[in-house]
Amino acid sequence: MPLNLFAMFIVLCAASLMVGAQSLAWYEIFSLSGDAWLILTVSRLPRLVTLVLAGVGLSVCGVILQHITRNKFVEPATSGGLDAAKLGILIALTMMPAIGAVGQMLFALVFCLASSLVFVAIVRRIQFSNTVLVPVIGLMYGGVLSAIAEFYAYHNNILQSMQGWLLGDFSKVIEGRYEIIYLIVPAVGLSYLYAHRFTVLGMGESMAASLGLSYAATAALGLILVAVTVSATVITVGAVPFIGLVIPSLVALRYGDNLGRTLPIIALSGASMLLICDIFGRLIMYPFEVPVGLTAGGIGGVLFLVLIFKGGR
Amino acid sequence: MISVNKLFKTYGKKTVVSDVGAHFPAHKLTSLIGPNGAGKTSLLMMIARLLEPTHGDIFLNGNSIFNIRPADYAKKVATLRQAPGFNLRLTVSELVAFGRFPYSRGVLTTEDYRVIDEAIEFLSLGTLRDAYLDEISGGQRQMAFLAMTIAQQTDCLLLDEPLNNLDIKHAVQIMSALRRLCDEQGRTVILVVHDLNFAANYSDHIVAMKEGRVHYSGSVENVVKKNCLQDLYELNFRIARSEQGYLCNYFKPSGELK
Incomplete structure (x- = not known):
């Protein structure tokens, strides 16, 4: 684990705790005065935990999907996974309004998993075609799912509230409303245990088979882990695009694709990137906030373009 | 030792491997040769368990390979395919x-x-x-x-066209390495190869296929013969044999060879 990356992560965590509409100074934290402590435990710490876990989860999800589809431009946002999760929440909201956050998450999970399975089936049929074609198909596929969701929302008069999950936003994260995000912890832990297997998946089906790895079972496990992470993230903070795409590619350029070694680096970089996007969003028109979905989309989108041009070199 | 018995592979009405029976001797280097579409790679992939045969059976040291768990098979037979993706x-x-x-x-x-x-x-x-x-x-x-x-x-290595796109130096390096694997470590090597001169000079055993069937099979002397190769490839051959090994000349069409 590179030390400077870890140091940057710690500094970003500290900065994230300090930034906010209510000013908070170091000495107030250490003196544990009532107000400062309240802000910290009710809002800032939950927000930090959510940011870190979402960043870790999304970047790990991205790299797993990339190994399963063998394409560097695939992540939940470019494979229909996010859109399917949103559709799932929408259907849960209208069909069973009383189901609660956990129930909604389960809907999102099932939809995300089903749509990932369909997407992987599509990608496997066109495996040897252009690498940029795969995310384009994913975006189209996501567009179709999104259109269904919007039509459905329009039909049920909840188009407005749907905007809430369209855009990742950490400002609504407070104590008591974010705990589902902890599901990312076991998902990421399992991913790390299976990191070598996911790397073997990335070598392709026949190479995996000749190394004695069951391709279907490992890919299915990967997709389940992705679905858990994506649905937990969408239900807590909404859709955060590009983290899962940009971070694994940047890390691969420097450290390679051996997940057994790079997964911790990817996780830490993902968390750092999301922290940067969030701090940026909180400062840009202080004391108001820009949702992180916008800043991550902006910063990530630019990096995505850079990577495409570098990749085409 | 690997042996194949009455093996078929069909896709719809198209038969790519038809009633193939062959032996691949242990601790020897066996080349699978034949024109494109002869079913060499299909046969190799079925032995590798990367392709399901339509009929027939494959035996590794007398046991059907389909009774071996994939995870255990990976400790007995290793496969190297071309990896373009x-x-x-x-x-x-x-x-x-x-x-x-x-x-x-x-x-x-x-x-x-x-x-x-x-x-x-x-x-x-x-x-x-x-x-x-x-x-x-x-x-x-x-x-x-x-x-x-x-x-x-693994005791057995299967290689699908390992010389593809290589310059002659790397091709010689790969083939001599495979030769040493047999001679020094007693491994069994089976490879699909298009370059007849490499097959003739580095193999112990050759299995020649055409149109999904095994046409010739045996030691190098018995297969690398003018009439066998002409039948296989429908080209005129001139085979020279010296202390340096075999040289199969098929570069000029009939009549132009002096």
């Missing part, structure tokens, strides 16, 4: 380490490291250990993939 950024030594996957499932032991070093040493890849696969030449890449297959420490 391979886009992982791994270093040579990381790739070779994945050859130990059937044993270690990711957590490498000191024994694994020893085998990895041996495989790298065997192909003289020491200087490229830490180079990324996408930064070395095609020939070096192929050597790295072969090292991974060697590190799998």
Whole structure:
């Protein structure tokens, strides 16, 4: 684990705790005065935990999907996974309004998993075609799912509230409303245990088979882990695009694709990137906030373009 | 030893492997030759268990390979295919380490490291250990993939056109390495190869296929013969044999050979 990356992560965590509409100074934290402590435990710490876990989860999800589809431009946002999760929440909201956050998450999970399975089936049929074609198909596929969701929302008069999950936003994260995000912890832990297997998946089906790895079972496990992470993230903070795409590619350029070694680096970089996007969003028109979905989309989108041009070199 | 009995592979109405029976002797290097579409790769992939036969059976030391668990089969038979879609950024030594996957499932032991070093040493890849696969030449890449297959420490190695797109120097390096695997380590090597001169000079045994069937099978002397090869490829051959080995000349059409 590179030390400077870890140091940057710690500094970003500290900065994230300090930034906010209510000013908070170091000495107030250490003196544990009532107000400062309240802000910290009710809002800032939950927000930090959510940011870190979402960043870790999304970047790990991205790299797993990339190994399963063998394409560097695939992540939940470019494979229909996010859109399917949103559709799932929408259907849960209208069909069973009383189901609660956990129930909604389960809907999102099932939809995300089903749509990932369909997407992987599509990608496997066109495996040897252009690498940029795969995310384009994913975006189209996501567009179709999104259109269904919007039509459905329009039909049920909840188009407005749907905007809430369209855009990742950490400002609504407070104590008591974010705990589902902890599901990312076991998902990421399992991913790390299976990191070598996911790397073997990335070598392709026949190479995996000749190394004695069951391709279907490992890919299915990967997709389940992705679905858990994506649905937990969408239900807590909404859709955060590009983290899962940009971070694994940047890390691969420097450290390679051996997940057994790079997964911790990817996780830490993902968390750092999301922290940067969030701090940026909180400062840009202080004391108001820009949702992180916008800043991550902006910063990530630019990096995505850079990577495409570098990749085409 | 691997033997194949009454093997068929059909896709709809198209039969790519038809009633194939063949023996691949242990501790020997066997080349599968024949024109394009002869079913060589299909046969090899069925032996590798990467392709399901329509009918027939394949035996490894007398046991049907379909009774062996895939995870155990990976410790007996290693397969190297061409990997055009391979886009992982791994270093040579990381790739070779994945050859130990059937044993270690990711957590490498000191024994694994020893085998990895041996495989790298065997192909003289020491200087490229830490180079990324996408930064070395095609020939070096192929050597790295072969090292991974060697590190799998299986009795039997199956290789699908390992010489494809290689310059003659790397092709000779790969073939001599395979020869040494048989002679020094007693491994069984089966490969699909298009270059007849490599097949004739480096193999012990040749299985020649055409249109899904085995046409000739036997030792090199018995297969690398003018009438056999002419029948196989429908070209005129002139075969010269000297102390340097075989030279199959098929480059000029009939009449122009002096």
